[in-house]
Amino acid sequence: MARPTVHDIARHANVSLATVDRVLNERPGVRAKTIERVQEAVSALGYMRDLHAANLARQRLYRIVFAVPSIRSKFMEQLEAEIHRAQVNQLAERCRIDIVHLPSTDTHQLVTELARLEVESIDGLAIMAPETPRLRDQIIHLRQAGVAVVPIVSNLPNSGCAHFVGINNVGAGRTAALLLGRFAGTATGTVAVIAGSMAQHDHAERRFGFDLVMHEQFPGLKVLPTIECWDRAELVDLRAREVLARVPDLAGIYSVGAGVSGLAAALADRNDRRRLAVVVHELTAISNDALRRGLFDAVIAQDIGHIVRSAVRVLLASKEGRALDPAQERIRTEIFVKENLPGDPGHI
Amino acid sequence: MARPTVHDIARHANVSLATVDRVLNERPGVRAKTIERVQEAVSALGYMRDLHAANLARQRLYRIVFAVPSIRSKFMEQLEAEIHRAQVNQLAERCRIDIVHLPSTDTHQLVTELARLEVESIDGLAIMAPETPRLRDQIIHLRQAGVAVVPIVSNLPNSGCAHFVGINNVGAGRTAALLLGRFAGTATGTVAVIAGSMAQHDHAERRFGFDLVMHEQFPGLKVLPTIECWDRAELVDLRAREVLARVPDLAGIYSVGAGVSGLAAALADRNDRRRLAVVVHELTAISNDALRRGLFDAVIAQDIGHIVRSAVRVLLASKEGRALDPAQERIRTEIFVKENLPGDPGHI
DNA sequence: GCAGTCTTGATTGACGTACCTCAAGGTTTG
DNA sequence: CAAACCTTGAGGTACGTCAATCAAGACTGC
Numbered sequence: 001m002a003r004p005t006v007h008d009i010a011r012h013a014n015v016s017l018a019t020v021d022r023v024l025n026e027r028p029g030v031r032a033k034t035i036e037r038v039q040e041a042v043s044a045l046g047y048m049r050d051l052h053a054a055n056l057a058r059q060r061l062y063r064i065v066f067a068v069p070s071i072r073s074k075f076m077e078q079l080e081a082e083i084h085r086a087q088v089n090q091l092a093e094r095c096r097i098d099i100v101h102l103p104s105t106d107t108h109q110l111v112t113e114l115a116r117l118e119v120e121s122i123d124g125l126a127i128m129a130p131e132t133p134r135l136r137d138q139i140i141h142l143r144q145a146g147v148a149v150v151p152i153v154s155n156l157p158n159s160g161c162a163h164f165v166g167i168n169n170v171g172a173g174r175t176a177a178l179l180l181g182r183f184a185g186t187a188t189g190t191v192a193v194i195a196g197s198m199a200q201h202d203h204a205e206r207r208f209g210f211d212l213v214m215h216e217q218f219p220g221l222k223v224l225p226t227i228e229c230w231d232r233a234e235l236v237d238l239r240a241r242e243v244l245a246r247v248p249d250l251a252g253i254y255s256v257g258a259g260v261s262g263l264a265a266a267l268a269d270r271n272d273r274r275r276l277a278v279v280v281h282e283l284t285a286i287s288n289d290a291l292r293r294g295l296f297d298a299v300i301a302q303d304i305g306h307i308v309r310s311a312v313r314v315l316l317a318s319k320e321g322r323a324l325d326p327a328q329e330r331i332r333t334e335i336f337v338k339e340n341l342p343g344d345p346g347h348i
Numbered sequence: 349m350a351r352p353t354v355h356d357i358a359r360h361a362n363v364s365l366a367t368v369d370r371v372l373n374e375r376p377g378v379r380a381k382t383i384e385r386v387q388e389a390v391s392a393l394g395y396m397r398d399l400h401a402a403n404l405a406r407q408r409l410y411r412i413v414f415a416v417p418s419i420r421s422k423f424m425e426q427l428e429a430e431i432h433r434a435q436v437n438q439l440a441e442r443c444r445i446d447i448v449h450l451p452s453t454d455t456h457q458l459v460t461e462l463a464r465l466e467v468e469s470i471d472g473l474a475i476m477a478p479e480t481p482r483l484r485d486q487i488i489h490l491r492q493a494g495v496a497v498v499p500i501v502s503n504l505p506n507s508g509c510a511h512f513v514g515i516n517n518v519g520a521g522r523t524a525a526l527l528l529g530r531f532a533g534t535a536t537g538t539v540a541v542i543a544g545s546m547a548q549h550d551h552a553e554r555r556f557g558f559d560l561v562m563h564e565q566f567p568g569l570k571v572l573p574t575i576e577c578w579d580r581a582e583l584v585d586l587r588a589r590e591v592l593a594r595v596p597d598l599a600g601i602y603s604v605g606a607g608v609s610g611l612a613a614a615l616a617d618r619n620d621r622r623r624l625a626v627v628v629h630e631l632t633a634i635s636n637d638a639l640r641r642g643l644f645d646a647v648i649a650q651d652i653g654h655i656v657r658s659a660v661r662v663l664l665a666s667k668e669g670r671a672l673d674p675a676q677e678r679i680r681t682e683i684f685v686k687e688n689l690p691g692d693p694g695h696i
Numbered sequence: 697g698c699a700g701t702c703t704t705g706a707t708t709g710a711c712g713t714a715c716c717t718c719a720a721g722g723t724t725t726g
Numbered sequence: 727c728a729a730a731c732c733t734t735g736a737g738g739t740a741c742g743t744c745a746a747t748c749a750a751g752a753c754t755g756c
Contacts, residue, residue: 364735364736365736366737367734377732377734382733401741406741
């Protein structure tokens with residue numbers, strides 16, 4: 001018993017091929033009763049449209065744009081690398097992917113840049129940007145023009161996008177707090193938090209979640225005000241050394257953003273023997289190495305490749321009116337410690 | 349500039365369509381020089397065969413068999429659920445997936461069951477089974493007959509399979525030790541280990557990794573001999589209660605295998621206030637709930653959906669001679685704590 | 697009952713690749 | 727130098743769906 005085709009449906013429903021086609025592609029000109037008869041035949045025979053034949057015939061080349069900040073960081077490098085990988089893979093699947101760089105400071109120019117996209121030729125937009133009212137309006141405008149939009153990494157809660165591809169940053173902060181609190185090995189002490197800036201949505205959310213759990217579960221640990229270092233490693237280095245020198249009962253450090261190489265350097269240089277719990281974000285070559293060397297205790301991460309692939313799937317599914325598997329699209333808040341780093345040798 | 353097609357290749361290489369076809373599909377009857385010319389044209393134009401058209405024309409229906417133990421457990425239920433999900437999704441991609449149940453105790457009959465597969469009609473086999481010499485021979489025989497074979501969840505190191513889809517179980521045990529040791533909050537004490545049976549490869553490997561790290565990093569924690577409970581919840585319950593009652597300085601419990609509902613029940617019933625670090629394997633409804641309730645502290649898991657999808661990709665790629673993206677196929681050893689459980693409400 | 701619209705059938709030609717046949721050249725071998 | 731073989735060209739059909747056409751029958755309202 002081979003797969004049923006449209007011909008089988010036509011025969012089973014006693015209609016012509018043309019009618020089956022009209023029903024399947026929701027074209028007008030079919031009586032409600034006939035539609036019903038065709039749909040019955042479809043479910044009776046268990047028909048599924050052959051994606052290969054459909055895509056081939058449709059001759060549709062989807063175009064997806066990834067709009068990402070132009071900041072240079074290890075994380076952004078990884079993100080772009082994954083987008084490039086998707087470009088190559090998706091090319092075989094009739095989907096062209098482009099990258100657009102958005103200014104990271106000037107939010108006005110960001111929207112201007114976005115407005116420059118040729119709406120007509122774009123099917124989907126995956127965007128990583130801080131939400132502003134003007135950006136929200138621009139995104140609503142894009143969606144009205146038929147562009148599927150999905151925020152990635154950092155959510156845009158007010159822009160009315162059905163889906164967000166990224167982790168729950170409040171949850172990530174909560175997770176960081178739990179790990180830091182339990183790894184610290186002391187009920188009392190002081191905890192320092194280093195972030196890029198509290199103006200960044202995701203950083204603020206992480207800090208928020210972090211505070212919640214610290215307060216609930218580790219009331220003996222006092223959390224210092226956020227040290228803002230604008231994701232710059234040399235600043236992180238400097239400020240981390242200050243904290244290490246000046247806070248005698250330091251029990252842990254939580255790094256919310258980028259620039260962790262500065263933190264690793266500061267930690268490597270210290271000569272006291274205090275037990276310190278260090279939790280940072282994003283698994284990069286630097287944090288990987290610092291985990292191995294015992295400088296960091298835990299890394300909270302998101303699978304960037306998964307984010308990119310998921311964004312593509314979500315956008316294509318949206319354009320094609322397909323449903324998607326929620327479980328497959330859920331981006332997990334991953335925890336890495338020294339012993340479960342990916343790419344370990346000796347994979348038995 | 350649209351995608352180049354075989355016609356473009358033919359024109360560019362100054363050969364006929366038939367010749368291009370012969371080269372692309374590695375059919376005989378083409379001079380080496382001509383092959384070279386065609387391949388040059390392919391790379392010059394950046395040609396990529398249109399998978400949709402190719403699959404359509406090839407009219408190939410791949411058949412993949414998942415051979416899994418017939419034991420009933422939450423983990424196996426999840427595994428089968430994911431295989432069923434893949435069945436539905438892959439049907440649209442011209443790939444039929446079947447499940448074969450293998451006897452879990454009689455290794456002789458297991459091989460007999462495997463030998464019953466009609467080699468001719470099968471393209472790929474994903475198998476989860478303990479390795480025995482007879483099984484190894486049977487797998488080598490299958491591979492010689494042209495069946496792509498990939499072990500899943502539990503590796504078959506001696507069967508010569510190029511790829512294993514699953515986590516590094518030694519690493520998983522190491523990870524469990526690190527978490528348990530650091531969560532315990534005490535440098536000295538006793539740790540109990542509950543497993544299905546040390547005859548199970550993956551359980552033994554986890555225990556091995558666990559012992560390594562406990563010995564290296566937490567020498568003050570004494571690890572008791574493995575309590576074998578055959579993955580049966582009621583036995584786990586019983587033995588866990590014994591341990592809780594009889595070991596006064598109990599600092600942690602590591603559950604290597606299944607039957608964790610018994611452990612959760614035993615822990616929920618205890619009335620002492622000792623700080624206890626509990627680490628278990630596999631994220632199921634039960635372990636999820638126990639994490640939330642604070643009965644367990646950490647769960648080591650593998651993404652079962654990822655394993656199934658990866659196995660399918662690996663097998664199909666093997667049959668089609670395609671390369672695959674190692675990063676996408678790497679199964680991670682995931683850590684879950686109370687705060688990073690997937691499917692959280694309030695996904696901001 | 698007639699013009700007009702709505703519904704359906706029949707048919708056709710893509711889409712890009714796979715795979716087959718037949719025949720025409722070219723090259724080697726004895 | 728002819729028979730045998732190797733290489734290549736030309737052309738066709740098929741895969742399952744999409745999309746469009748034209749024609750005809752079935753309704754509607756007036």
